[in-house]
Amino acid sequence: MLLLVLAALTGTSFAQAQPPPSLLLLRPAAVFDGETLHPGWVVLVDQNRIKAVGPAAQLPAPAGARTLELPGLTLLPGLIEGHAHLLLHPYNETTWNDQVLTESVALRVARATTHARRTLEAGFTTVRDLGSEGAGYADVGLKQAIDQGIIPGPRLLIATRALVASGSYGPKLNSDLDLPQGAQEADGPEGLMRAVREQIGKGADIIKVYADYRWGPDEPARPTFSQEELTLAVQTARAAGRPVVAHASTPEGMRRATLAGVQTIEHGDGGTLEIFKLMQQRGVALCPTVAAGDAVSQYRGWQKGQQPEPERLLQKRQSMKAALQSGVPLAFGGDVGVFAHGDNVREAELLVQEYGLSPLAVVRGFTSQNARIFQLNDRGRIQPGLLADLIAVSGDPTQDIAALRRVQWVMKDGKIVKE
Numbered sequence: 001m002l003l004l005v006l007a008a009l010t011g012t013s014f015a016q017a018q019p020p021p022s023l024l025l026l027r028p029a030a031v032f033d034g035e036t037l038h039p040g041w042v043v044l045v046d047q048n049r050i051k052a053v054g055p056a057a058q059l060p061a062p063a064g065a066r067t068l069e070l071p072g073l074t075l076l077p078g079l080i081e082g083h084a085h086l087l088l089h090p091y092n093e094t095t096w097n098d099q100v101l102t103e104s105v106a107l108r109v110a111r112a113t114t115h116a117r118r119t120l121e122a123g124f125t126t127v128r129d130l131g132s133e134g135a136g137y138a139d140v141g142l143k144q145a146i147d148q149g150i151i152p153g154p155r156l157l158i159a160t161r162a163l164v165a166s167g168s169y170g171p172k173l174n175s176d177l178d179l180p181q182g183a184q185e186a187d188g189p190e191g192l193m194r195a196v197r198e199q200i201g202k203g204a205d206i207i208k209v210y211a212d213y214r215w216g217p218d219e220p221a222r223p224t225f226s227q228e229e230l231t232l233a234v235q236t237a238r239a240a241g242r243p244v245v246a247h248a249s250t251p252e253g254m255r256r257a258t259l260a261g262v263q264t265i266e267h268g269d270g271g272t273l274e275i276f277k278l279m280q281q282r283g284v285a286l287c288p289t290v291a292a293g294d295a296v297s298q299y300r301g302w303q304k305g306q307q308p309e310p311e312r313l314l315q316k317r318q319s320m321k322a323a324l325q326s327g328v329p330l331a332f333g334g335d336v337g338v339f340a341h342g343d344n345v346r347e348a349e350l351l352v353q354e355y356g357l358s359p360l361a362v363v364r365g366f367t368s369q370n371a372r373i374f375q376l377n378d379r380g381r382i383q384p385g386l387l388a389d390l391i392a393v394s395g396d397p398t399q400d401i402a403a404l405r406r407v408q409w410v411m412k413d414g415k416i417v418k419e
């Protein structure tokens with residue numbers, strides 16, 4: 001309507017006032033479609049969707065299409081971060097306790113806007129954000145600000161406040177005070193059902209439960225919620241079309257979460273072959289977050305490369321060996337926020353360099369496999385009809401995982417956000 005009025009006022013013809021052609025042909029050196037590398041392929045984008053993909057010879061630019069040359073670059077689906085907290089910043093800057101207790105929500109949101117931009121510029125066009133960690137429902141507004149184009153950032157799947165059993169989480173500094181907690185406390189069938197529904201009503205895409213945690217400051221993690229509580233949480237969330245993800249690192253916490261039917265288990269540091277086999281049988285994925293433990297160990301003084309690995313990492317090595325042996329499906333995410341946002345690729349590098357995964361498996365993991373596990377059927381691969389969330393990196397990440405650090409170009413929802 002406005003265009004027509006303007007055309008009439010200025011005397012320009014309607015044809016000249018039309019927007020530029022919506023078709024864009026991308027010509028990289030190779031296309032990784034989420035599964036396989038295809039040298040010499042091109043991709044045709046129509047507005048915010050992928051229209052076609054194939055060998056350059058079979059896919060000439062249609063009339064009116066623009067062409068973008070991406071020489072020397074590999075085009076791949078926008079990466080999917082499986083585990084982040086945009087409302088946290090690295091613990092060597094400020095401890096988790098201090099972030100929860102002394103930083104205002106306004107300060108935390110201001111930081112989060114920067115975190116969101118850095119994450120997108122690092123090639124991560126979708127992020128599972130697994131808990132606001134004391135910042136209430138700030139992730140709901142953050143997601144809205146991104147979706148409304150107010151700030152740049154990835155597409156978010158948010159867990160809002162997350163759920164913990166009363167007394168199990170933190171901060172725990174003074175028994176005389178009721179300190180604000182890093183997550184919402186809920187107990188018993190009625191309490192859990194109510195809290196799950198409340199969080200969904202406020203905007204949660206995902207329900208996150210802490211199935212185990214250390215009850216005291218210097219003790220190992222132990223189970224928190226009962227089997228009955230976890231099962232009910234999953235049933236309540238599932239009825240509303242939301243998956244449940246569980247933080248768990250003990251065999252018993254992982255077992256209960258698996259039997260309850262969660263979508264993924266986060267961390268799983270103390271997992272055994274038996275538990276991973278149970279997860280595999282039940283179709284529950286493990287998101288091992290190896291980068292978090294690596295970062296925290298260094299914050300505690302471990303000099304990587306100069307000192308032997310601390311006990312915690314030796315145990316992680318053992319449990320990852322069991323996980324890989326069991327065939328449990330892996331989800332890929334680093335628990336970003338523990339370390340710097342935008343440095344998400346750290347998880348990918350560690351999985352290749354220290355845990356023996358192939359670069360191809362990890363690149364598939366952060367694209368098509370994460371999409372499949374998180375049930376995001378509109379992304380994670382380069383196929384006609386899927387969202388035009390695409391990135392270009394220099395080099396071949398299926399051979400050299402460090403290529404994922406060389407993100408030269410990012411498109412989200414058909415719009416170029418980095419070039």
Ligand SMILES: [Zn+2]
Nearest residue numbers: 083085130335
């Ligand atoms: Zn986390």
